[in-house]
Amino acid sequence: MTDPRTKIQLDESALPTQWYNVVADLPAPPPPPLHPATLQPVGPDDLAPLFPMDLILQEVTTQRFVPIPEPVRDVYRLWRPTPLYRARRLEQALGTPARIYYKYEGVSPAGSHKPNTSVPQAYYNAKSGVKKLTTETGAGQWGTALAFACSLFDIECEVWMTRSSYDTKPFRKSIMEIFGATVHRSPSSVTASGRKILADDPESPGSLGIAISEAVEVAAADPGVRYALGSVLNHVLLHQTVIGEEALLQMAEAGDVPDLVVGCTGGGSNFSGLIFPILREKLAGRVGTSFLAVEPSGCPSFTRGRYTYDYGDTAGFTPLMKMHTLGHDFIPDPIHAGGLRYHGMSPLLSHIYELGIFNAVAKPQSECFAAGVLFARTEGIVPAPEPTHALAAVVEEAKRCAETGEDKVILTALCGHGLLDLAAYDSYLAGGVKDVDYPQERVDAALTHLPQIDL
Numbered sequence: 001m002t003d004p005r006t007k008i009q010l011d012e013s014a015l016p017t018q019w020y021n022v023v024a025d026l027p028a029p030p031p032p033p034l035h036p037a038t039l040q041p042v043g044p045d046d047l048a049p050l051f052p053m054d055l056i057l058q059e060v061t062t063q064r065f066v067p068i069p070e071p072v073r074d075v076y077r078l079w080r081p082t083p084l085y086r087a088r089r090l091e092q093a094l095g096t097p098a099r100i101y102y103k104y105e106g107v108s109p110a111g112s113h114k115p116n117t118s119v120p121q122a123y124y125n126a127k128s129g130v131k132k133l134t135t136e137t138g139a140g141q142w143g144t145a146l147a148f149a150c151s152l153f154d155i156e157c158e159v160w161m162t163r164s165s166y167d168t169k170p171f172r173k174s175i176m177e178i179f180g181a182t183v184h185r186s187p188s189s190v191t192a193s194g195r196k197i198l199a200d201d202p203e204s205p206g207s208l209g210i211a212i213s214e215a216v217e218v219a220a221a222d223p224g225v226r227y228a229l230g231s232v233l234n235h236v237l238l239h240q241t242v243i244g245e246e247a248l249l250q251m252a253e254a255g256d257v258p259d260l261v262v263g264c265t266g267g268g269s270n271f272s273g274l275i276f277p278i279l280r281e282k283l284a285g286r287v288g289t290s291f292l293a294v295e296p297s298g299c300p301s302f303t304r305g306r307y308t309y310d311y312g313d314t315a316g317f318t319p320l321m322k323m324h325t326l327g328h329d330f331i332p333d334p335i336h337a338g339g340l341r342y343h344g345m346s347p348l349l350s351h352i353y354e355l356g357i358f359n360a361v362a363k364p365q366s367e368c369f370a371a372g373v374l375f376a377r378t379e380g381i382v383p384a385p386e387p388t389h390a391l392a393a394v395v396e397e398a399k400r401c402a403e404t405g406e407d408k409v410i411l412t413a414l415c416g417h418g419l420l421d422l423a424a425y426d427s428y429l430a431g432g433v434k435d436v437d438y439p440q441e442r443v444d445a446a447l448t449h450l451p452q453i454d455l
Contacts, residue, residue, distance in 0.1 A: 006088055008250040010081040017068055020241040022276040023234070023348070024064035025283050030351035033319040034309060039453060042319045049220050050227040052128035055121065058235035066238060068120070075119045075152060079108045080242065084250035089378040091398070098401040098408045099256060100394060103247045103274065105415045106381065110175075112416030113270050114145030114230055117239035121228045122149035132156040132225045134218045136186070136211030138266070138342070139165050139386065140172025141416050142230030147179035160186035160194075160214040163206035171420045186211040193217050193315040207331045208267075208342040213315035220317065231267025232312060232321075232346045240273025243413055248277055251411065258289050258411035260397060264389040265293040265302065265360070268346030270415040279357065291358035293349075294389040296368075298436030301326050301345045302353060302360035304443050309453050310344060320451060323350040327446035340386055343446075361393060364435035368392045369428040372418065384416035385424055 023029065032041035047056045058066060068076075087100040105113035125133060133155055137143030143159040150157035159181050166173060166185040173183045184190055186206045187197035193213040197204050204210070212229070219227035229236060251258060261278055263271030271293050281287045295302055301324045311328040312318035325344040345353075353360065365385070372388035374395065375381065383391060390412045401408050418425065427433050 006086050008084040008086075008253050010246060010249060012077060012081070014081050014246065014249055015073060015076060016242045016245045017073070018065040019068060019238045020245060020277050020280060021061060021064055021066060021238055022279060022352070023062055025280055026352065027355065030348050031322040033321045033347070036311070036316065036320050036451070039320075046319065049223075050216065052124045052130065052226060054124040054127065055235050058238055059233060069123060072120045072123050076242070081246045082107055082243070084247060084254070085379070086254065087379055090375060093374065093378045094395065094398045094402060096398040096402040097405060098398045098410055100398060101251065101254070101256070101258070101409070101411045102414045103243055103250070103411070104381070105243065105413060106384075106417035108145075110141065110145040110148045111419070112141040112145060112384065113240060113243060113273060113413065114142045115148060116242055116273065117230065117236045117269065118142070118145035118149035118228070119152070120239050122146070122153045122155055125226050125228070126153035126155055130155060130224070130226045132158065133228045134158045134215040134225060135160070135228045135230065136208055136215050137161045137165075137230065138208050138211075138340070139384070140169050140176065140420070141384065141386075143176050143181065143183065144172060144179065146228055146230070147176040147181035150181070151179045157181040158215070158218065159183045160188060160211040162186055162208060162211050163204065166206075168423055169420060175420070184214070186214055188214060190214065191217045197314070204331065207314065209312075209314035209328055210331070212313035213317055216313060216317045217315070231269040231342070232344070234348050236269050237272040237276070237346060237348060240269045241276050243273040244275060244277035247274060247411065248281070256409045257287055259408045260290050260292060260410050262292045262294060262390045262393050262397070262410065262412045264340065264386050264415065265295045265345065265349070266299070266340030266386065267342050267344075268349040270387075270413055272346065272349055274411075274413040275358070292393055293353070293358060293360040294393045295360060295362050296340045296389060297362040297364045298438075299326070299340055299342065300362040300438075301343065303362045304438070305345070306447055306450070307350060307354055308450060310450055312344060320453070321347045323347040324353065325450070326443060327449050329449050330446040340389070363389050363392045364437065366428070366433050366435050369425070369433055371395045373425070373428070381414065382418040382425070383414055384418040385421055387413070387415045
């Protein structure tokens with residue numbers, strides 16, 4: 001019988017002690033990243049200039065569970081376990097028989113799911129003696145999370161924030177600086193890769209690929225500096241599985257099993273963190289859940305990109321990764337969901353998509369903002385623009401259930417609040433939000449610049 005409570009809150013004893021590595025249970029292993037010069041799989045030495053060995057080993061591990069260090073769990077206790085809510089008022093507004101649940105990650109000190117990985121990344125870097133980390137950020141959520149984590153472990157933090165978000169979300173920059181970070185507008189004149197982009201296009205809106213190039217360039221040039229990534233890589237997705245592990249316990253307490261799990265995708269960390277533990281249960285035959293990734297129509301790497309080897313950054317500093325990509329030099333038009341403006345998708349998540357384990361759709365931002373406003377007016381939380389993409393798909397499915405009478409259980413992760421994204425909502429309410437969709441010729445043109453690899 002369904003628990004009548006709207007909020008399901010676990011006590012501290014339920015805080016996960018392990019991260020879950022989905023690679024151990026997949027029917028086929030994901031393709032390895034390749035060294036761009038040799039086209040051989042990269043080894044630990046190739047990654048050592050960027051990451052501490054603990055994280056490199058997590059990146060390549062096939063171990064099913066990885067213990068969470070106690071100093072990391074101690075920081076997690078500041079906000080974890082996070083609450084699970086049943087969205088009863090949203091259900092009523094939609095007139096649907098569907099039962100809608102959302103795991104709310106906006107209660108973290110940084111206001112999003114990102115500290116789930118920024119804290120362990122800062123911890124492992126501090127443990128190895130690193131004194132400074134560089135990174136990129138799209139909407140500012142990841143930069144905020146890393147700045148927060150670095151402040152706890154006495155590490156300097158330097159952030160390259162994409163210009164489109166830097167200019168429209170000034171208070172994201174402010175909160176990073178409150179936590180002690182240095183923030184650059186990307187593309188910047190601080191790096192060679194940034195200067196090249198500015199020389200070609202002084203008005204470039206920037207992209208996550210460009211910002212990654214700038215952060216990697218600085219880290220690779222200084223043996224005392226390392227780089228931290230907020231999504232895409234295996235160890236990042238691993239850390240986020242605390243979301244799904246808690247959600248499994250909370251759904252059991254509610255007396256429900258999700259029929260459909262929906263998440264937004266840019267690089268893939270939020271979606272992966274929610275679905276991987278539930279996917280483990282599905283692969284073992286214990287649940288029949290299906291999964292849906294929702295990306296912006298303005299940056300549709302799953303639905304319109306190609307599954308192939310490509311660089312993770314614009315300048316080509318990173319290893320080649322097999323992923324869904326729009327091309328490493330593809331610069332999306334500015335959209336308000338700056339955290340989803342990445343040209344590629346997590347290689348691990350791309351591999352699982354290719355295995356046919358989940359589906360993906362793209363949503364225009366006007367539909368997403370409409371869902372975000374409806375959610376705020378019914379559930380009382382202003383969501384960040386990124387998770388409104390998942391909410392749009394949830395609303396669509398709940399309406400379909402209202403038409404068919406299907407009693408479906410839907411779960412999503414509300415991965416961040418939108419209290420620093422109000423300029424975007426102002427634009428939407430004033431009718432100023434424009435939908436971005438790309439003609440196929442532009443997508444095809446970007447894909448002509450992919451690395452030429454004959455394997």
